[in-house]
Amino acid sequence: MVTEVMTFAIDGLEPQAVTVEADLRRGLPCFTIVGLADRAVAESRERVRAALVNCGFEFPMRRLTVNLAPAHLRKAGPGLDLAIACAILAASGQIPTDHLARTALFGELSLSGELRACRGALAVAEGAQRAGIEALVVPASCASEARLVEPIRVGALARLSGLGAVLAGASDPSEAAATSPASSERAYVPDLADVRGHRGALEALTVAAAGGHNLLLNGPPGTGKTMLARRLPSILPPLSRAEALEVTRIQSIAGLALGGRLADRRPFRAPHHTVSAAGLVGGGTVPTPGEATLAHRGVLFLDELSEFDRRALEALRQPLEDGEVTIVRGQKIARFPTRFSLIAATNPCLCGRGGRACRCSEPELARHRQRLSGPLLDRIDLVVGVERPSSAALVAEPLTTSKQVAERVSAARELQLARAGCANAQLVARDLLAAVNCGEAAAKALARAYDSGGLSARGRDRALRVARTVADLAREEEIGPHAVAQALGYRHENERLGGR
């Protein structure tokens, strides 16, 4: 007798439907799994066998073949255990099969039959909903995560012995014990009130947060660049529900547990400068997402930009431009989303002093400029100098607090969403000048800057988007000349560093 059970395997970041077929027939007792399974799935044989027996079921002493379809899809991870166990129980008549056609199962088994939390429960629930499945059975510890997807019915299972009851729609009596209460506490994020001085850098940080622009902080050591960047999460605009689901799905698949809660903050990723190109944009024989994807909808912070491997930085160009990265491995193509704002910090030169105090030789200065990678710099909209704050500024009251800035940022972002449905940095329009409502005087100022040769066509568009954000922060409908001047000022700093 052949029975079929639905489950899902995570392929990159996408849930793919997998049908587990179990066939029992007379013959010498054996248990084979076929269907392009990876090592973790192949090992599931031993886990399933032990779990069935330890939960009081009988392991059929016949010839048992389990097929995972479609055969062309490589199945990875231990999440198929539960569906395999269920297919065997149904094929051997130990559980009723009435509900199986409308139910999917997902979860890892321990040898004793307990269900273990698995990465990607949210993605599986989304896949199940898209496939029109009515109910999904997952480990109790993943149930709150899967329930974030409505309206699918989620059955929480703590132990394999409760499978029959959960399939019939009853709740597993041990569920309450296994579900950890979702914490509503938000992790502490440092506040901008700690920063003294830096009016210009604070404004640039506000513009970057409001419009989702890329920002480079450039200044001597110990002036507060890292300090400023680390305070960015406290002012980023809130996530919409769709964005929060996207962020939670990525974090869940990457194993960055959120305890079953929906992400309530934009991600902030700060990889060390020794990160490889694959670590930054994703890679590996089975393509896995990198830091750029973990920062999707949030911020990728590269501290000490000039220390990063040049190849790793070059690899960021496509994801920065397209908002996604394509990784090709053999016959497999994986696409990972990478819509983040890039925030970077660097010293002005190798000795770090910059300006007249700089002791670097010409070749050293040239090397530093080269390391910053021109094409990457061209994709950075805002460059600000972070100079030493004066002694008076260091003991003065802070210029602002995160709460005040966050309110301005969030209001400006709402204007953008109402106008174009996206942040200004992502604006794509055939006629950008009209789309951003640029005034006549402002357009002339921009044309002058372009004609003087200091601006590439991409640089012009980027400056225009920044000017739109400056105007949004000032609640101005039309972009005025001062907004363009501020945006061009940020570009001017960029050119001094070697961008175009």
Ligand SMILES: Nc1ncnc2c1ncn2[C@@H]1O[C@H](COP(=O)(O)OP(=O)(O)OP(=O)(O)O)[C@@H](O)[C@H]1O
């Ligand atoms: N503007 C400032 N206001 C208040 N504290 C500051 C300021 N600038 C620096 N500090 C203090 O100095 C410390 C070091 O600053 P930070 O690490 O941000 O410097 P940096 O510019 O990143 O230096 P580097 O180039 O060496 O990385 C901060 O943790 C803070 O205590």
Ligand SMILES: [Mg+2]
């Ligand atoms: Mg620093």
